[in-house]
Amino acid sequence: MAVRSTTILSRSRGEPDSAMRFNRVSPLVNALFSAVFIVLALAATLPLVFVITISLSSDQSIQMYGYRFIPKEWTTAAYSYLWLLQDYVGRAFLVSVGTTVVGTGLGILLNSTLGYVLSRRSYALRKFFTILIFIPMLFNGGLVASYMINTQLLKLGNTYWALILPLTTSSFFIIILRTFFQTTIPEEVIESARIDGASQFRVFFSIVLPLSLPAIATIGLFLSFAYWNSWFPALMYIQSTHAYMYPLQYVLMSIERTIQDLVRNAQFMLPAETLQGLPTEAVRMAIVVVAVLPIALSYPFFQKYFISGLTIGAIKG
């Protein structure tokens, strides 16, 4: 596996900067490792491709040949039906977009304000708030207590707030932001603004936030992906009598029932023969594609923010 570096060294002498270039595994090992990673990369991405091709197959071909990577018969019929189902799927899409936008905005505000407050070393209640966010990292009331509080006391059942509020704040985000504010914003900038008479609100919104865009972007991305992917609050807090409040992920989760409902339900006022031919298999996968594509397409561009957030979190910031 290893290249004897003595021979390498004799070659590299005279060009000291390129020592690392010679410090390599053998070409054979490199080829082997490359092959392993190509296989893993395919294993990670091919299921998505598979679902996309299923959504583009005709239902007859699915019924005859099963799911195939290369369908016997290509068609975009599922997506046309999706368009017909816009009262349902389109609405769910809007619910997902809405909760993602509102939740991310609110989450950035709630996490960054406390993060900033904790970054002020002279603040009298700093210790108190540090303990406040710390205890929930160790101990939580669990599902039952949260459910009872949210439904019985806060009356969040069947409201959009139930989809938004439980996910907004996280001690982990607050600590990432606090660390970022502490290490990147010069104390002098804040102090001089204070001496000039700027309030802490002014300092926070006009100086600290604009200077912290990379950290805010990281937290914003974590939040928006979490909201877009969330189905658990809908499962817990939105009853089927309020199905119009379902986000896309939850529509997908309950689709078996949903498609039966659609077929039975006259309120969508589709002609009977349209529903007869509803390509249920492909439509399901088409909804999966709609739920996944925003993430799959945007994630490669945002990846570096995620990685910086993860590494601030896990390796000491």
Add this chain to the structure above:
Amino acid sequence: MSDSVTLQDTERPERRKRNLSRRTPHPPTGVGSRLKRILNVDDLELSLLALPTFVWYILFAYLPMFGIIIAFVRYKPIRGANFLVSLLRSEFVGLYNFKFLFTTPDAAIVFRNTLGYNIVFIIMGVVVPLTLAVMMSMLYSQRLAKICQTAIFLPYFLSWVVVSYFGMAFLSVNRGLVNQILTAVGRDPVQWYMSPQYWPYILVGVNLWKNVGYGMVLYLASITNIDATLYEAAVVDGASKWQQVKHITLPLLKPMVIILFILSVGGIFYSDFGLFYIMPRNQGALSNVTQTIDVYVYKALMQMNNLGFASAASFLQSVFGFITIFAANTVVKKLDPERGLF
């Protein structure tokens, strides 16, 4: 795993000294009194800024903590009274809910499943991403490494609902790819969603598939942070690549590996609800091998409507979870005072 961040100050000692001097009392003249006034206004304004998040924590984190006493009562909502009043007026039944919970065979199974799966996940969650990260750092082509990393990280960002449909595309009895392949090679198709014997492997595999990218990226980030001169010195000393990995890379990653490991041990009573509930599509035939504490609490609460069972199991999870996380954190702090949660 992701919250292995420290709550300690990252400030340097000289900075701390300077800040301390700011807080010492000044004579009430000139700049001193001005500074003092600002500090008081400062505290007030900062408190206002912190207020919304404070309210959030009280409502969504602290009220549920007191709500766990529901495990010790027979809860009956009182008409017209809010939840807390009803809770405090409910009949106290002591450990009745717990005793009753442990008379059912489910209790032992869900605890066994939760701990068993987590032990496997924790071991694989260290070994596989670490190995892959070391391997990836050796690739000649940075471009290939980058592309593969992006691809392998992708499943981490998908929801369990979506992943369960991926699963169905492969495991569906009539249509799934796996059964097509099995019939093509002359074997009998398998009723995947009815055959519990396969699910421990499927769940471990899917969990690894979804999360391996995360660990790999973390370890890779620390590997790229290692001082390159260490390797150069090793090359000068005639160390092989394998010796470099053994004597430089792995020892330098050791603290991080140990800490991530211990912290994941701390979470051993918690499980990923999506993996165990959505991925097996809530099939009753599989429940012996897919039911963890989280799934059981959900089912007891929402499907069996058995608040007693649900609250008792949930209470045990919270308490055991607290003990393990606290213990894990104490160990981490012993090893490295800089790390740990607090």
